[in-house]
Amino acid sequence: MTVRVDLNISLDGFATTTDQTPENPFGQDWGRLVAAYTATRTFRERVLGDTSGAGTTGVADRYGAEYFENIGAEIMGAGMFGLHDNAHDPGWRGWWGEEPPFRCPVFVLTNGAPRDPIAFDNGTVFRFLTASPEEALALATEAAGGADVRIGGGVDTVRSFLAAGLVDRLHVGITPILLGRGKSLWADLRGLEADCDVTSEVAESGVVHVTFTRR
């Protein structure tokens, strides 16, 4: 069982953008940050439900496909589920639509009021809990049944698992742009590479894929 993280970051380390507006709910920066990933065939099929076969099939798509392989459970922060602006609505089912791409148990970390689990036909089940990284990982590991656990995001959640030494494999797709703003992945992670093998690969798009794998 491997605990995995995959994130898109800018060359200056920003993993979460902060320029969202009501008119542009993802923000302009987000689109630029993830452009190579959202162009892949895997993303188009798995996240957008586009079964036409459209999309890129190079290095970015290989990482995109690996992203979904052998994941038995996922842990994410409340923001990634879309809870922050919707916690007042007991009927809110998240912003991933009726075909969330996870297709496995998803543990949503929240400090808010208890919420009932939400199950989707495709196997995605969101459960809400207030827990430490260690507690959440224990639950997710059990739910994964021997398959891998992904720490999905956002960056604060990922950083809490990295700081606790709970991540076995960290893959970042570094888009060679400088955002100059957002939430940084890297602060205070000195020495993360110490017990890891590190590989790097440049995709056709120019995105640099760096993977830290704990030995």
Add this chain to the structure above:
Amino acid sequence: MTVRVDLNISLDGFATTTDQTPENPFGQDWGRLVAAYTATRTFRERVLGDTSGAGTTGVADRYGAEYFENIGAEIMGAGMFGLHDNAHDPGWRGWWGEEPPFRCPVFVLTNGAPRDPIAFDNGTVFRFLTASPEEALALATEAAGGADVRIGGGVDTVRSFLAAGLVDRLHVGITPILLGRGKSLWADLRGLEADCDVTSEVAESGVVHVTFTRR
């Protein structure tokens, strides 16, 4: 005439390390940051004076050789010359020894007292001046006689030229380690890529070379 910058940085963006001690004047972090570069044949020959042919000859050495090609003048900060701890000594000739690797006019930016130029037999001439980036570049451009000008470092000096939009080509060798401390190259450089072509290449060592070239 191209204004060029080459820097080694960590994955979290640090270009200048800050763990120097009297016993370890470069610091432990510096050695790890530049290990692939200092192992090259070019560095060993040009900077250390080792003419035995020892050293690596792969991608890092290609960038190392390009570093010295067609440079007609260099601009550096007082710290890179070694002035900060030695400004009181009028006889101080810098920490580069009697064969400084520059072999061209070097303009050292300082807010300190005037100092006489220092000339070395190999063509290196250090001149000391208090000047804006634009003023220093005008002098260096004239001295370069049509060849390129390098902004050598340290990171504060490089950032002042980047912020002023004076750099035509920025090459960073990104060592896949997280230092978590030092001086960052990247803060407040949002959009640097906007009018640039960006290329990336992974060296045998795992260092990722990213180059921004202004169109």
